[in-house]
Amino acid sequence: MPVTILIVDDHGAIRRGVRAILETRDGFEVVAEAATGAEAIALAARHRPGVAVIDYSLPVMNGSQLTRRIREASPGTEVLVFTMHESEALVRDVLGAGARGYLLKSDADQQLIAAVDALSRHQPYFTGRVSEALLAHYLTHPGHASELDVLTAREREVVQLIAEGRSSKQVGETLAISVKTVETHRASAMHKLGLSTTAALVRYAVRNKLVEP
Structure with a gap:
């Protein structure tokens, strides 16, 4: 079965770029695109994609909020947060919301396919520039508040x-x-x-x- 993918970004050029990269991989199928959180939730409920690739900085509903809503609408969907921001607070926020992947947009060409592949197998994936120290801190101090x-x-x-x-x-x-x-x-x-x-x-x-x- 193909890995079905939902792409969520409010910029059409970014969505097209992500689709173009993913469609070079046999077995990946982009089943829907959304520009807003509300669209993404409806499409997740309809298509039940294996992986949702979502921008963090969406208007009205940010990435952590959308992660929660997608996981509620389609519990089997793994969420990859795709962002330009390298931030400890954001990583901790989206992990707490249920995302299992965090990828910087600047790393898309090299790592997007690997990230989606990992999440499709229910394995976590984090961009190379998110330090091991940060992940270790999150795992050992889950109650620490930002x-x-x-x-x-x-x-x-x-x-x-x-x-x-x-x-x-x-x-x-x-x-x-x-x-x-x-x-x-x-x-x-x-x-x-x-x-x-x-x-x-x-x-x-x-x-x-x-x-x-």
């Missing part, structure tokens, strides 16, 4: 949307929650992070790669 770990998944969603410039009403509409609930999550996040202004919250979101600067 800035991202402090917030709940819903709080991270609210923070990301606020940092993208959305009003509380728009955040509520996007997440299907009330404005009051949005404000509650926002206040809770700011309290946990020790922040007092929206500008500081935006800087936190940029620093932790929840949004692009």
Whole structure:
């Protein structure tokens, strides 16, 4: 049976490039592409791909949030996070969300096929530039909290949307929650992070790669 693959990236050129690389390998079949998290979840539920290759920096829903949602929609799908960011916080975040692979976009030509092949066999794969020390630290200190770990998944969603410039009403509409609930999550996040202004919250979101600067 072929290894079925879902590609998720909000840039069409990146999706085409990833598809072109993967389709050079016999036995790999790209069954769907998505530009947004919502599309990706629906396509994962429909196609049940063996591997989902997802960009971390998606609008509205970042990579760790999407990883959780894909794993809920299709528990048999392994997730490879495909990103330009080399960050300990992000690696820990996506591992905690259920991803089993982390690959830098700069390593795609050399390692993308190997990464998807490993995940298709339910084996983890990490880009060569993610140090062994980092992985060892995660495995030996799973309870150690980073800035991202402090917030709940819903709080991270609210923070990301606020940092993208959305009003509380728009955040509520996007997440299907009330404005009051949005404000509650926002206040809770700011309290946990020790922040007092929206500008500081935006800087936190940029620093932790929840949004692009």
